[in-house]
Amino acid sequence: MGDGQQDQVMRWVERVATFCVEEWGLPPITGRVLGWLMICDPPEQSAGEIADTIQASRASLTSNMRLLTTIGLVRKVRRPGDRTAYYRIEDDAWHKVVQRKLDSLGAFGDIAEEGFAITGHEGPRTERIKAAQESLTWLRDIAARNPKR
Template sequence: MSGQGNQDEVLRWVERVATFCVEEWALPPITGRILGLLMICDPPEISAGQIAGTIQASRASLTSNMRFLTAIGLVRKVRVPGDRTTYYRIEDDAWHKVIQRKLDSLGAFGDIADEGVKLAGGSGPHTERIRAAQQSLTWLRDIATRHPPQT
């Protein structure tokens, strides 16, 4: 794998991406390492064997994580004519998809909160806690939808 900077620096950066994915999204470290590597590798397509070797992952673990990442649309398989190897590439809009899913989940919480308010009787401290959560999440969703990322 070629890339920007030396191999040790690249691997440190990949590990930082993995740590972020673990802490912020509760993803397994290997999933974060795959995403980090796919963002920085040059050329942008890399084989499963190259990924496994670079991040020191077992093929079985790598296979299940690649299946997951392709199923959710963050990574895609790439075929090269005349080459039997399958390569992987991070989708150009992968991060937009991640954020959009988070925004959609914030909207879904609104329905859950409405149901909780009704269940709690519509007033009292427990109802106010539900409304506070709903207002905070709605506020965050509204900010993000008013100011979408520039692509």
């Protein structure tokens, strides 16, 4: 890959990282790892290759890789005869991210019910809770009508 294309790839990785920071509150390094693993070739990369590419310390990368493998977005891969661990993004990583968000929307229903009990189901406090509940339920229902293709 030429320098111009490498620069373009790294700008894209940084855009993914910025999205992950701004939209999901993830650390920038986590977003860079996800961005790099989406676009890298070959799709499996060692921790050293990832750290070198995204310019991260090994310690920071190790903790982020542990997080990403634990939550199922990245998979550790071994090659026969090679003691190095490689990592690749799961094929359904983004579906898992979206599904977790949708599950959290449904979980707000229980929280809202508790809020209604506290407010006595009347008044402006109840209306604010109801507005949040209706918006989150609306979003969850839209997603349920449009399953993964």
